[in-house]
Amino acid sequence: MNYLRKLPAIFSRNAFVLLCWGIWLGLHGSNLILSVNLSLVPMFAAALVIFCAMIGCIFTVNHYADQLAELLDEPFGTLLLTLSVAIIEVSLMLVVIFEGDKNPSMLRDTVYATLMIMLNGMIGLSLVAGGWRHFEQTFNLRGAMSFLHLIVPLVLILLVMPNSTLSTGGPTLSPVQEIFMGGLCILVYVLFLVMQTTRHKALFVHQHVDNEHLYISVPPQHSSSYKRRIAIAGAALGLVVAIVPVVLLAEYLGDVINHGIEVLHAPVDLAALIIASLVLAPEGLSAYRAATANHMQKAMNICLGSALSTIALTVPCMLLVAGLQNIDLNLGVIGGSSTLLYATLLTTLITLSSERTTMLQGNVHLMIFLSYLFFIFYP
Template sequence: MYKRLRLGKLFRDHVFVILGWLIWIALQLSGHKFGDGDSLGTLAAGSALTFCIMLGCVFSVVRSADELAELLDEPYGTLVLTLSATAIEVSLMLMVMAGGGQNPAMLRDTIFATLMVVLNGMVGVSLVSGGWINVEQSFNLRGALSFLHLIAPLSLLLLVLPNYTSSTDGPTLDPVQEAFLGLLCLLMYGVFLLIQTGRHRSYFANLSAVLDEEPEDNGNGNAAPALHRRRGAILHGAMNLLAALLPVVLLAEHLGSVIDFAIERSHTPAALGGLVVAALVLLPEGVGAQRAAALNLMQRAVNICLGSALATIGLTVPTIVVAASLQGHALTLGLDGAQETLLYATLLVSVMTFVSGSANVLQGLVHLMLFVAYLFFVFVP
């Protein structure tokens, strides 16, 4: 009876992961890929099913990352979640590029969508939710500004500077400039990780957190078994995370072909592809940030939100730049005037919000206002 209950709980917790693996195996065995040969109904149903299954797997990734976060001290817990989401984002974009490469603005649109979704959508919902329940919340000012110190200049270098370079025509960069910016993003993100997990780790810890000391062995032999159990739990959580992450990455090929096909054949705005990728990747993280803010863990919410934006710039950009160079794809990077204005407004409001060191409902509503404006201008450019 106990074994049946355990199997039932295991299936409930990992039903989307199991379905994800089964769907991927079925697609591989059949050799089917969504595209020109499918009717509109088949394409819509197949893509919707794939998207929902992938979304369920992403939520399983978040659940496994949350379990690891309870075993690991900050900022390692949120860092695991951030890197997992970045792996999903990179795999989706690579599959879209491999499917035809007819959308040279995919990298730009995804980065811009990620910044809008994170800095306005996720931050706004978290601030409103946390402020509504807890009135006002505090977070580590130095930690939040550490994120913004990199997000602001790197996003401007990637999304605005290409409009004003003279080496190429249009909002593009030549290969040397792309390589320079990709290497710069990777280098600065690596330096940030060393600071976040080393010298200034306290900047990213909850203000009310108390650092736990290693268990001392008082002679009764309890410390070693406790440490062994903790390591076993971490290993088990990491295996669950990998099992949930892999079907998302593998199914990205099929969803990527749908996104690429829709961009080529439909009359929908090109920026919608970047928004779809960002939404799939960031929705579970947004739920995690909102939940943390509601529980008065505002620093964890800040780490999730700003860490997601910075990881997209620091890891996704170098990977896609290298892949585009190897495949001979040109990248359109510069934003147009309306998008530039939204980016400037977002960075300005973000600095004003996080420099205060406290959060309330009004600040969240301002961020949500900018997010709604972004969505409106995606469909009504």
């Protein structure tokens, strides 16, 4: 009887998942290619429906990841969310890069957009929202710096160094370099995950005492190990079922993005911003909610973990595929984007150099993010 009472809530929670599956079955069954078989207005109307359905589905992914977070404790919950998002991100970029016109700059532009959104947009919004409500907030300094300790060198190696390599011309790497750097980055990231979830797990859980608040990580109490295993299995199954239709619909959305940018003569960076926004929406909302609930440690884990998973997992996966397929990818950030990238890394380092955050720090991050948005349309 209890299960029957939960059916309406389960159905409403998974409505977007069912919608995504229905859309994919309809498109796949009719062999419809949106960018070819439809005129401009119907194509973008269909694309808007697909985009909204995928957004809802990704929020469902976030819901199941949060369930697993409560059952498995931190940092496993945020780790599962970032890995789920990385799967979706890789799927979207594989389609956009290797289908249609084979845009060689899409990887770089999407990764750059992800860094701008998470390290400036979401960290800035979280600090402003949290500072407005709680004045000052604290987090585990060593854990945050552990993220940044990997983010900074990987960003410089993967997004700056290709401008200076001699094996190829332009901001690219040779296939051998792509395979080597891809494998090396994945290895380093796996080692980081092992340390994050085992020996140094305490660095990513806030345990700090001050005059007003006591922050102690307390594992949730479960009624029985059997019920817990059932709940974990159910949440994991829901996570997988919600991710798959997003991955399948990536091909159709990628067709529309490529065709729309070409037809409308829109900035190429806009496509990267759309992809990054779609993928990062649930993580951004989770970070905002955590900050307003005075859980700045979780907000930092989400923002920094997402940026790290993109640069240490998404990029290497794409490099391995490009190296094996002998496809050139433009990786080096050029022009004014490099200045914004350096400013982002430096500002993030300064922000994380103290355990206390305020609205002032958030305003600086938002200033850089708004500059990024402005220069997309006025480069």
